[in-house]
Amino acid sequence: MSVDSRPLRIIQWATGAVGSEMITTILDHRPDLELVGARVYSDVKNGVDVGTLVNRAPIGVTATTDVAEILALDADLVLYAPSFTDLDDVCALLESGKNVATPSFLFHPRRIPEADRDKLLTACEKGDSTIHGSGLNPGNLSGVLPLALSGMSRTIDRLTLQERADWTLWESTEITFDGMWFGRPVDEVTPTANAYLGFLTKLFVEQTWFLSDTLNADIDDVAVSLETVPATTNLHVFEHVVRKGTTAGQRWKFVGHRGGEPLIEFETLWTVGGEYPQHWPKPLDGWTLTIEGDPSMRTHFFPLASFTREASIEEHVRAGLVTVAMQVVNAIPAVCAAPAGFATMADLPLIRSYTGFGNGV
Numbered sequence: 001m002s003v004d005s006r007p008l009r010i011i012q013w014a015t016g017a018v019g020s021e022m023i024t025t026i027l028d029h030r031p032d033l034e035l036v037g038a039r040v041y042s043d044v045k046n047g048v049d050v051g052t053l054v055n056r057a058p059i060g061v062t063a064t065t066d067v068a069e070i071l072a073l074d075a076d077l078v079l080y081a082p083s084f085t086d087l088d089d090v091c092a093l094l095e096s097g098k099n100v101a102t103p104s105f106l107f108h109p110r111r112i113p114e115a116d117r118d119k120l121l122t123a124c125e126k127g128d129s130t131i132h133g134s135g136l137n138p139g140n141l142s143g144v145l146p147l148a149l150s151g152m153s154r155t156i157d158r159l160t161l162q163e164r165a166d167w168t169l170w171e172s173t174e175i176t177f178d179g180m181w182f183g184r185p186v187d188e189v190t191p192t193a194n195a196y197l198g199f200l201t202k203l204f205v206e207q208t209w210f211l212s213d214t215l216n217a218d219i220d221d222v223a224v225s226l227e228t229v230p231a232t233t234n235l236h237v238f239e240h241v242v243r244k245g246t247t248a249g250q251r252w253k254f255v256g257h258r259g260g261e262p263l264i265e266f267e268t269l270w271t272v273g274g275e276y277p278q279h280w281p282k283p284l285d286g287w288t289l290t291i292e293g294d295p296s297m298r299t300h301f302f303p304l305a306s307f308t309r310e311a312s313i314e315e316h317v318r319a320g321l322v323t324v325a326m327q328v329v330n331a332i333p334a335v336c337a338a339p340a341g342f343a344t345m346a347d348l349p350l351i352r353s354y355t356g357f358g359n360g361v
Contacts, residue, residue: 007034008336009075011098013089014082015040015053015063017172018103021318021325022079023054029355033332037073038063041082071096076336079328080104083175084196087116090131094123099130101328101335105203106133107143108210109342112202124341132328132335132343134351136320137163138207140327141287141301142266143345146211149291149299156215156293160265162283168272169317173238180250182272183242186228189250204254208264212256214346217263219256227251235273248275330354 010033012023026033038050040063049058064070070078071092078093080102093100109117124131134140142161150156167176176182179196181189191201205222212219231248234241242248249271256264269280276282286302303323305315334348 007032009034009036011037011070011073011075011078013039013078013080017321018324019081020054021321022329023050025329027056035061036075037070039070040065077101077332091119091123094129094131095127097127097129099335101132101331103135103324103328107138108206111206111209121341128340130335130338130340130343132331134327134345136324137287138203142207143210145289149297150215154294156291158263158292160290162267162288164269164283164285166271168237173240177240183240183246186230186247189228189247191224191226204266208254208256211264219258219263221257223255225253229277231275237272242272248272249277251280
């Protein structure tokens with residue numbers, strides 16, 4: 001969908017932790033973007049000015065729980081950031097002529113179920129619209145960063161990404177507990193135990209295939225494994241209690257093989273309450289990407305509020321949310337300029353900061 005030089009009209013879909021960072025960025029830093037609507041899920045937020053929702057002055061745009069109101073709005077793009085994805089909602093947005101950028105799903109459309117892919121493509125064709133998915137991991141760190149580093153490689157033999165993260169301070173406890181099932185019996189938590197865990201599994205499998213298809217790995221399969229470990233004592237996480245013996249750690253592995261040899265591996269070492277098993281590997285907190293090849297290289301990513309000033313734990317947690325939001329927000333102009341259909345992390349041009357140092361913006 002092409003647009004002129006006016007500010008791009010943006011709808012925010014979901015105003016949780018990541019969605020709020022998207023809104024704040026638009027209001028404070030993006031004169032090229034105009035927020036024209038917001039979809040919320042709670043009655044408490046319904047009818048509230050969007051500026052008020054993020055502790056800013058009112059902007060004259062009220063949030064709504066009514067999807068029909070959102071579909072009726074004139075907008076160039078929807079920032080789709082709910083915890084749980086609804087394909088019918090996404091297709092309705094695309095059919096209405098609105099581009100969609102999301103950190104929630106669709107990192108490699110080629111490898112999603114054919115029926116879902118056809119449904120999304122039909123919606124894009126009907127609305128002359130484009131959809132782009134990117135996040136952190138899966139997303140930028142497991143998609144864009146490996147592709148960027150591959151530009152300095154002659155050949156690649158193996159690629160691994162390790163994530164070590166403690167979810168204790170993640171405020172979206174509906175993900176941590178209702179989705180990830182921390183605090184549940186260890187034998188109940190499997191890659192397909194509930195809809196969210198099954199969806200998460202599919203995303204990482206999809207991301208493994210994304211690198212294989214983009215970097216010519218030609219893998220045969222993606223093996224998935226999950227080890228759960230119990231809490232050694234009762235742990236308090238916001239309003240929840242992870243009781244001793246229930247799930248306090250999850251070690252996931254997604255490994256793409258060719259001829260029985262592992263070529264691409266994503267490993268996540270996720271915990272709550274500071275628990276960490278002695279037998280697990282001990283990478284630095286954050287994300288460590290290693291490429292074995294010619295040449296071999298390694299990079300470590302860890303977002304903080306600052307490396308030079310004192311900052312609160314809350315600020316550091318928020319820094320992680322900002323990284324998720326910005327890769328998608330900064331892609332808005334490129335998504336709007338892209339041809340109708342799917343625009344993947346491999347299709348779009350380099351996504352960089354719009355504001356940068358702020359001089360002249």
